[in-house]
Amino acid sequence: xxxxxxxxxxxxxxxxxxxxxxxxxxxxxSRRALVGGGLGGGLIGFLAPAAQAxxxxxxGSPVKGGSSTSLLGFAGVPVSKDDTFVxxxxxxxxVLIPWGTPILSTGPAxxxxxxxxxxxxxxxxxMHHDGMHFFSTGKGxxxxxxxxxxxNHEYVDPIMLYPxxxxxxxxxxxxxxxxxxxxxxxxxEQAADGSWSQVDSEFNRRVHGNTPVDFSGPVGEDxxxxxxxxxxxxxxxxxxxxxxxxxxYLACEENWNGYFGTTSATWTATAEQKRYGxxxxxFGYNWHLADxxxxxxxxxxxxxxxxxxxxxDPQAPNSTPVKRTSLGRFKHEGxxxxxxxxxxxxxxxxxxxxxxxxxxxxxxxxxxxxxxxNSPFDNGCLYVAKFHDDGTGEWLPLVHGEGALxxxxxxxDQADVLLRTRSAADAQGATPMDRxxxxxxxxxxxxxxxxxxxxxxxxxxxxxRTPNPYGHIIRWQERRNDKTGTAFDWxxxxxxxxxxxxxxxxxxxxxxxxxxxxxxxxxxxxxIQTDIxxxxxxxxxxxxxxxxxNMMLAADPRTGETRRFLTGPRGCEITGVVTTPDQRTMFxxxxxPGESTTAWGTPTPANPRAVSNWPEFDxxxxxxxxxVVIRRLDGGVIGA
Numbered sequence: 251x252x253x254x255x256x257x258x259x260x261x262x263x264x265x266x267x268x269x270x271x272x273x274x275x276x277x278x279x280s281r282r283a284l285v286g287g288g289l290g291g292g293l294i295g296f297l298a299p300a301a302q303a304x305x306x307x308x309x310g311s312p313v314k315g316g317s318s319t320s321l322l323g324f325a326g327v328p329v330s331k332d333d334t335f336v337x338x339x340x341x342x343x344x345v346l347i348p349w350g351t352p353i354l355s356t357g358p359a360x361x362x363x364x365x366x367x368x369x370x371x372x373x374x375x376x377m378h379h380d381g382m383h384f385f386s387t388g389k390g391x392x393x394x395x396x397x398x399x400x401x402n403h404e405y406v407d408p409i410m411l412y413p414x415x416x417x418x419x420x421x422x423x424x425x426x427x428x429x430x431x432x433x434x435x436x437x438x439e440q441a442a443d444g445s446w447s448q449v450d451s452e453f454n455r456r457v458h459g460n461t462p463v464d465f466s467g468p469v470g471e472d473x474x475x476x477x478x479x480x481x482x483x484x485x486x487x488x489x490x491x492x493x494x495x496x497x498x499y500l501a502c503e504e505n506w507n508g509y510f511g512t513t514s515a516t517w518t519a520t521a522e523q524k525r526y527g528x529x530x531x532x533f534g535y536n537w538h539l540a541d542x543x544x545x546x547x548x549x550x551x552x553x554x555x556x557x558x559x560x561x562x563d564p565q566a567p568n569s570t571p572v573k574r575t576s577l578g579r580f581k582h583e584g585x586x587x588x589x590x591x592x593x594x595x596x597x598x599x600x601x602x603x604x605x606x607x608x609x610x611x612x613x614x615x616x617x618x619x620x621x622x623x624n625s626p627f628d629n630g631c632l633y634v635a636k637f638h639d640d641g642t643g644e645w646l647p648l649v650h651g652e653g654a655l656x657x658x659x660x661x662x663d664q665a666d667v668l669l670r671t672r673s674a675a676d677a678q679g680a681t682p683m684d685r686x687x688x689x690x691x692x693x694x695x696x697x698x699x700x701x702x703x704x705x706x707x708x709x710x711x712x713x714x715r716t717p718n719p720y721g722h723i724i725r726w727q728e729r730r731n732d733k734t735g736t737a738f739d740w741x742x743x744x745x746x747x748x749x750x751x752x753x754x755x756x757x758x759x760x761x762x763x764x765x766x767x768x769x770x771x772x773x774x775x776x777x778i779q780t781d782i783x784x785x786x787x788x789x790x791x792x793x794x795x796x797x798x799x800n801m802m803l804a805a806d807p808r809t810g811e812t813r814r815f816l817t818g819p820r821g822c823e824i825t826g827v828v829t830t831p832d833q834r835t836m837f838x839x840x841x842x843p844g845e846s847t848t849a850w851g852t853p854t855p856a857n858p859r860a861v862s863n864w865p866e867f868d869x870x871x872x873x874x875x876x877x878v879v880i881r882r883l884d885g886g887v888i889g890a
Contacts, residue, residue, distance in 0.1 A: 490584025
């Protein structure tokens with residue numbers, strides 16, 4: 251079989267003729283002399299004056315330097331091309347819960363030859379760690395020393411998952427892959443010496459591709475579109491995440507389309523299937539050859555069960571995960587859950603070239619909904635963003651009967667709008683973007699930031715990033731800081747990249763490309779993680795030889811100053827980041843170390859260590875995706 255290793259997010263499936271973000275940015279920036287090298291030290295002045303309000307007190311203390319203060323109190327680490335994980339001087343990094351770790355001490359042990367069975371994988375930490383959150387289970391200081399770590403497992407690498415690699419597909423192989431997907435909930439605690447370890451707990455569980463699931467909202471579990479063969483099961487391709495004020499976790503389903511395929515000679519994709527990138531071969535997993543659940547011709551409605559945000563209660567281990575359909579069906583990168591006027595607000599990017607940014611606003615205060623036994627996600631309005639070239643924007647409602655979403659135009663009801671969210675956004679005239687990914691909120695100002703990893707851009711001479719191989723970060727503020735409203739002001743935070751190849755890069759400090767993961771800590775530091783494609787990583791032909799392996803940086807949003815905080819091993823993506831409430835421990839995920847790369851080579855079943863052997867460097871082992879725990883040796887706040 252052919253296992254596809256290029257990034258499917260770079261292939262657009264959007265036929266919309268609406269002005270792209272590249273075109274909008276062109277009009278806006280050409281008037282601000284971007285091409286002439288301006289941007290005021292790496293930043294365009296943000297328009298909304300409310301964003302400049304004095305920040306509240308925070309747990310960490312900014313480091314003072316002369317007459318100014320900086321949020322960045324560490325020396326940046328250099329670019330790396332080595333098979334190592336590097337943090338600044340004065341910090342320590344320790345590996346926690348790598349792929350295959352049993353979730354209970356009595357569970358099946360990891361086998362370094364990848365010979366664990368499908369049943370054993372269901373009792374082990376999944377593969378390819380991604381977004382995560384730390385839920386405290388202690389009070390006071392103990393809340394930063396004990397808790398539940400909940401993390402996503404985005405996808406699998408057949409070369410690493412099976413001893414024989416991607417040979418003929420079997421039902422056992424499909425089941426093992428399904429069990430390596432999903433979410434891990436695991437209890438962890440800190441010892442007196444500062445180190446962390448997992449502990450046995452009634453809360454430790456796996457939610458994977460075969461776990462029973464429910465649906466809520468307009469596309470309920472009895473909706474005809476969900477009437478596929480067999481019961482609804484599983485969550486797949488969980489990328490980033492969200493966490494709610496009431497203590498639950500949202501796992502977000504991204505590239506779900508790639509698991510389906512067919513050998514049917516008569517099957518052809520419908521317009522809607524094409525809009526979501528469904529085709530005969532998917533990503534080359536070939537699950538459809540051994541499990542008819544994933545045969546798009548034999549079981550076409552199964553695809554409607556994916557593309558949602560999945561709510562999981564980490565402290566209710568017997569609860570059933572629920573797919574919240576009011577949040578829309580697309581390739582959710584993540585879900586920033588915040589609140590405004592007591593109502594829940596959820597921002598989410600659709601991670602594919604030329605796709606959109608969405609916002610859900612709850613209809614009533616979430617505490618009222620919870621008190622009435624309702625989900626705050628079930629009643630509300632989903633919007634999609636339109637960026638105007640004058641620095642303003644509006645949220646367009648995806649509501650049946652409004653705008654183009656009428657019966658006369660072929661929209662049956664609100665459930666139809668949500669099942670076909672991408673097409674609904676097309677119809678309403680949303681602005682296509684260069685792969686919108688993680689979204690985060692500045693706790694001091696209320697500004698919202700979004701990474702745009704890279705994209706094709708437009709063939710427009712006035713657009714400085716056409717194509718856009720390095721990506722950028724945008725930010726916006728809702729008008730009057732009202733996140734329930736429909737008007738906002740936007741601006742550009744940074745154009746990423748290597749100035750040696752692109753003079754228009756606006757980074758002030760350490761260079762990077764392809765920003766992806768994004769996280770604000772309580773002090774207002776912006777943590778930026780990169781996902782440079784393995785087809786570009788370390789290659790001069792792609793303009794990435796000077797940037798090296800994927801990394802995480804910290805930025806001071808007040809000044810734009812950026813410093814490289816860590817670098818990862820070869821072939822990996824750095825993704826997923828969260829701190830304990832006291833900010834003295836940070837958790838970071840290393841995804842797919844050792845994956846096939848153009849620069850370093852291609853692993854095989856005989857030599858899975860061809861690119862990387864991190865973190866164990868066992869001469870008979872294989873690289874393992876892992877969570878890394880980072881602490882300061884002096885016990886101080888991370889980054890301060």
